[in-house]
Amino acid sequence: MLTDRQLFILQAIVDDYIHSAEPVGSRNLSKRRGVSYSPATLRNEMADLEDMGYLEKPHSSSGRIPSEQGYRHYVDHLLLPHRLSKKEIQDMQALFAGRVTEAEEVVKQSATILSELTSYASIVLGPEIFQSKLKQVQIIPLNENAAVAILVTDTGHVENHTVSLPKSLNSSDLEKIANILNERLEGVPLYQLHNKIMNEVAGLLKQHVNSFHDALEFTEETLQKSKQEKVFYGGKTNLLSQPEFKDVDKIRMIFELLEEDHTIHELLKPNQRGLTIRIGQENANEAFEDCSIISATYSFNGNPVGTIGIVGPTRMEYPRVIGLIEHLSKDLSIALTNLYTKRS
Amino acid sequence: MLTDRQLFILQAIVDDYIHSAEPVGSRNLSKRRGVSYSPATLRNEMADLEDMGYLEKPHSSSGRIPSEQGYRHYVDHLLLPHRLSKKEIQDMQALFAGRVTEAEEVVKQSATILSELTSYASIVLGPEIFQSKLKQVQIIPLNENAAVAILVTDTGHVENHTVSLPKSLNSSDLEKIANILNERLEGVPLYQLHNKIMNEVAGLLKQHVNSFHDALEFTEETLQKSKQEKVFYGGKTNLLSQPEFKDVDKIRMIFELLEEDHTIHELLKPNQRGLTIRIGQENANEAFEDCSIISATYSFNGNPVGTIGIVGPTRMEYPRVIGLIEHLSKDLSIALTNLYTKRS
DNA sequence: TGTTAGCACTCATTGCTTTCGAGTGCTAAA
DNA sequence: TTTAGCACTCGAAAGCAATGAGTGCTAACA
Numbered sequence: 001m002l003t004d005r006q007l008f009i010l011q012a013i014v015d016d017y018i019h020s021a022e023p024v025g026s027r028n029l030s031k032r033r034g035v036s037y038s039p040a041t042l043r044n045e046m047a048d049l050e051d052m053g054y055l056e057k058p059h060s061s062s063g064r065i066p067s068e069q070g071y072r073h074y075v076d077h078l079l080l081p082h083r084l085s086k087k088e089i090q091d092m093q094a095l096f097a098g099r100v101t102e103a104e105e106v107v108k109q110s111a112t113i114l115s116e117l118t119s120y121a122s123i124v125l126g127p128e129i130f131q132s133k134l135k136q137v138q139i140i141p142l143n144e145n146a147a148v149a150i151l152v153t154d155t156g157h158v159e160n161h162t163v164s165l166p167k168s169l170n171s172s173d174l175e176k177i178a179n180i181l182n183e184r185l186e187g188v189p190l191y192q193l194h195n196k197i198m199n200e201v202a203g204l205l206k207q208h209v210n211s212f213h214d215a216l217e218f219t220e221e222t223l224q225k226s227k228q229e230k231v232f233y234g235g236k237t238n239l240l241s242q243p244e245f246k247d248v249d250k251i252r253m254i255f256e257l258l259e260e261d262h263t264i265h266e267l268l269k270p271n272q273r274g275l276t277i278r279i280g281q282e283n284a285n286e287a288f289e290d291c292s293i294i295s296a297t298y299s300f301n302g303n304p305v306g307t308i309g310i311v312g313p314t315r316m317e318y319p320r321v322i323g324l325i326e327h328l329s330k331d332l333s334i335a336l337t338n339l340y341t342k343r344s
Numbered sequence: 345m346l347t348d349r350q351l352f353i354l355q356a357i358v359d360d361y362i363h364s365a366e367p368v369g370s371r372n373l374s375k376r377r378g379v380s381y382s383p384a385t386l387r388n389e390m391a392d393l394e395d396m397g398y399l400e401k402p403h404s405s406s407g408r409i410p411s412e413q414g415y416r417h418y419v420d421h422l423l424l425p426h427r428l429s430k431k432e433i434q435d436m437q438a439l440f441a442g443r444v445t446e447a448e449e450v451v452k453q454s455a456t457i458l459s460e461l462t463s464y465a466s467i468v469l470g471p472e473i474f475q476s477k478l479k480q481v482q483i484i485p486l487n488e489n490a491a492v493a494i495l496v497t498d499t500g501h502v503e504n505h506t507v508s509l510p511k512s513l514n515s516s517d518l519e520k521i522a523n524i525l526n527e528r529l530e531g532v533p534l535y536q537l538h539n540k541i542m543n544e545v546a547g548l549l550k551q552h553v554n555s556f557h558d559a560l561e562f563t564e565e566t567l568q569k570s571k572q573e574k575v576f577y578g579g580k581t582n583l584l585s586q587p588e589f590k591d592v593d594k595i596r597m598i599f600e601l602l603e604e605d606h607t608i609h610e611l612l613k614p615n616q617r618g619l620t621i622r623i624g625q626e627n628a629n630e631a632f633e634d635c636s637i638i639s640a641t642y643s644f645n646g647n648p649v650g651t652i653g654i655v656g657p658t659r660m661e662y663p664r665v666i667g668l669i670e671h672l673s674k675d676l677s678i679a680l681t682n683l684y685t686k687r688s
Numbered sequence: 689t690g691t692t693a694g695c696a697c698t699c700a701t702t703g704c705t706t707t708c709g710a711g712t713g714c715t716a717a718a
Numbered sequence: 719t720t721t722a723g724c725a726c727t728c729g730a731a732a733g734c735a736a737t738g739a740g741t742g743c744t745a746a747c748a
Contacts, residue, residue: 061727140496160502240596252584405698
């Protein structure tokens, strides 16, 4: 077990290294305000901390840097709550000051703000819209082969895609189908659409439309949701300013990974609620071995529907980033939930 | 004026440097197949070419590299038409093989393909939709304060945004407004909407809706087009593999510029028709001083509506990139125009 | 007169030393 | 238990010679 003094020293070293990016030596550490031990004492303690795996040396005669275990212990036990500055809070609240009408838009802007405030890169997932409810369906024929299907949800989200138009359906059929869908499906959560179609709509279609098979297929296609994996990035370029990524190969691996939306989504998708911190190898991905990712879920009407996260070097300003993410994820959840419950 | 031999040598040097990224020396050049001059002769000619500004030396005893003027001359006078490979052509055509129903989607995918085929970064602008015609307007109230406005164009493009709902308009007013708009504005090109509203719609509104002033403002807001500057990027990460950008600061400047959509749009917006090649300083932007940009407009029903472009180092594979861009811009124009004219 | 061989020269790159200094571990004294 | 002292380590920076690909120039050659 670590003594109080060891904890204090570990904390001091991590704090120092986070800001300097330079290995911390005993001499400098002892000069730090608040530290009243001599270099020699510190050396002894630092050697012990290294033996226990909390610190490491880049080479045998250099200062110490925190190991991943060191960061982990710092994050788990030594973190002082960080006071956000006025400006930080204002910048975040400015997001919600305007009329919040579209969830996805706000979420995208969150990514931007977050990367600007942290000068790391941000990743934002979602919001997953399958919980929101269908408000209206529009089918707009474009030519004899294709139509645009538009789904509007109660959260103001609009999805659209083109659907192919079976020859067997004429425009009066389309109108009927649209009417049936709007009548039967308004207020139905998106994830239940498929069931509802099979159980209720199919029967009505059979009753009112001639070529039932085509009509059913067309209906299914019309109500297809866009792929769920919405991944937005902000401030990737910020990473280029970090000294640990001055090597182009390293940053290339990171950037290549950040283009794989699917992998990123898997990595960050909202499984557990609340804040997650992954340090270095904990990310289980070679490209991220020198990165830490801090992420938090945000929720919509009480259910987690997305994630906001920050990618930076393992030497990350944990206290501040955690403060920002916690604050923003809360604000975001409130804003989205307001948006949701205010609907008629 | 350059002699034939000088032209030949210039071409050989540019070709060589483009592929090796190493300064070209007389000795190696003379060993090149097809070159039958001795190193000494080449040295004389190279010195002359340098005096005339077509070549330069990184330092006094190194081989030559093309100057910007050298690239310019190469591009203007020495370019051999490049035969695209089967695979390249296939990859591009695969874009249009499927059902092409939405212009913007195809255009985005063009950016991806282009960056994959070239291993440079691609920039794609547009398509500017203001020429397309309004097909239908939908106004869907979300709550007492806001509604979603949806515009569908004859090209299958769907725009949507939220609009605030004046208290003075009730749902029957909204229905009336939507009816008037659809009746009067179908088939009207988007850029004429404003005029049409003022000239024709305003009168009808006054006639049918009580609070005329609110209604007019609401209508204007409803038909607001999204901002015209659509800029898509592909394969930025490719640039990290180029030896000229192994310096993080250089690449950071480029990436920062590539985040300024507005500047990029200004730089590439379709002014003149056809192919444009900007080499190094011709881009008039410090971040691009080591980059060349090759771009071509694509058109929609005969009018240029967008641009596809490639950003790479000045040492770019000009012949191949030009071949690809020309081919793709033509295909794209045809595909879009087909899409357009096939509409009912 | 245009081409080429020869040669001295240049300069980035590489590898090797040296120096410097911040840092360490260890021992012994306080 | 803490600290002063000291020898030691090792990366970074500086200096230096060797290497070699390249040049410009001159003189010989066809």
